Amino acid sequence: IVFYQRLSSLLLPRILMAEVDETDIMMNYHGDFLKGDRKHTRYPYCIVWTPIPMLSWVLPFIGHMGICTSTGVIRDFAGSYYVSEDNMGFGRPTKYWKLDVDKVCGNGAATWDKAVHDASEEYKSRPHNLCFDNCHSHVAMALNLMRYDNSTSWNMMNLCALSLVHGKHVSWAAFFKTWLPFIMLSGVLTTFILTFNLH
Numbered sequence: 001i002v003f004y005q006r007l008s009s010l011l012l013p014r015i016l017m018a019e020v021d022e023t024d025i026m027m028n029y030h031g032d033f034l035k036g037d038r039k040h041t042r043y044p045y046c047i048v049w050t051p052i053p054m055l056s057w058v059l060p061f062i063g064h065m066g067i068c069t070s071t072g073v074i075r076d077f078a079g080s081y082y083v084s085e086d087n088m089g090f091g092r093p094t095k096y097w098k099l100d101v102d103k104v105c106g107n108g109a110a111t112w113d114k115a116v117h118d119a120s121e122e123y124k125s126r127p128h129n130l131c132f133d134n135c136h137s138h139v140a141m142a143l144n145l146m147r148y149d150n151s152t153s154w155n156m157m158n159l160c161a162l163s164l165v166h167g168k169h170v171s172w173a174a175f176f177k178t179w180l181p182f183i184m185l186s187g188v189l190t191t192f193i194l195t196f197n198l199h
Contacts, residue, residue, distance in 0.1 A: 041092050042072030045101050045112065047139055048093035049163055057181035061164050064090045067116055067139045070101070070109040075120045077138035080127040083120040089135070094174035095167035105147035115146035136160060 046068045056063045066076030066088055078089030104111050119142035126133060136156035143154040169175040 041074070041086070043068045043074075043093065043096045043098070044070055044072040046072075046096045046098050047159070047163055047167075048074055048076075048088070049095040049097075049167055050088055050090050050093050051178050051181075052090050056178070057185055060179060060182040061160065063178075064088065065135045065139050065159065065163065066093070067119075067142050069113050069116050075116055075138075077120075077123045077126075077128065077135045081124055083123050083138065093170060094178045095163070095169050097163050097166045097168070099148065103149045105150060111146050115142045118142075118145055 048066050048068060049063050051057075051060070051063045064076065064078075066074045068074050074084075074086050074088055074093070076084055076088050078084040078087075101108050101112060104115075119138055122141060123138045128134060134156065136159050140154040140156060140159055143159075144152045148154065169178065
């Protein structure tokens with residue numbers, strides 16, 4: 001336990017407090033974005049995700065979500081009556097899920113951007129509810145408005161699951177920021193349980 005406590009005190013502040021540098025060694029094997037896009041946190045036609053301190057440390061599949069415009073500008077429902085623009089509520093994205101603009105019903109980029117805009121305007125008038133009407137719901141509304149993949153059934157549950165499956169980490173630092181706290185807490189808990197049972 002002492003080992004994990006010392007390791008946590010050394011590593012966690014550096015990883016969790018620092019913003020992720022998208023110019024790190026990329027885990028992007030498919031060349032989806034230019035280096036300049038990553039450096040300036042531009043992910044066109046993407047859903048982006050970042051961990052929420054403490055909550056994501058325990059449940060790493062739960063985090064904060066936003067949706068990007070055709071030019072990569074991030075819009076996210078960051079709090080009651082507030083949708084931020086290019087300033088995610090919990091820091092830069094650590095994961096992205098690139099969607100296919102050809103699956104938008106309508107005029108491609110124009111329909112995509114209008115749906116993101118309209119969903120953002122709607123959520124500027126809504127209170128934030130962590131369990132029922134949150135950042136995932138904002139993204140779901142945008143996808144429903146553009147009828148992405150010919151569907152109007154997007155919701156926080158399927159977005160949470162699909163972003164976990166399809167999301168790619170933007171860098172190695174982002175990978176560690178997402179998963180290291182959970183791994184370390186799991187290690188501490190496992191060590192504690194084993195130590196307790198041995199006595």
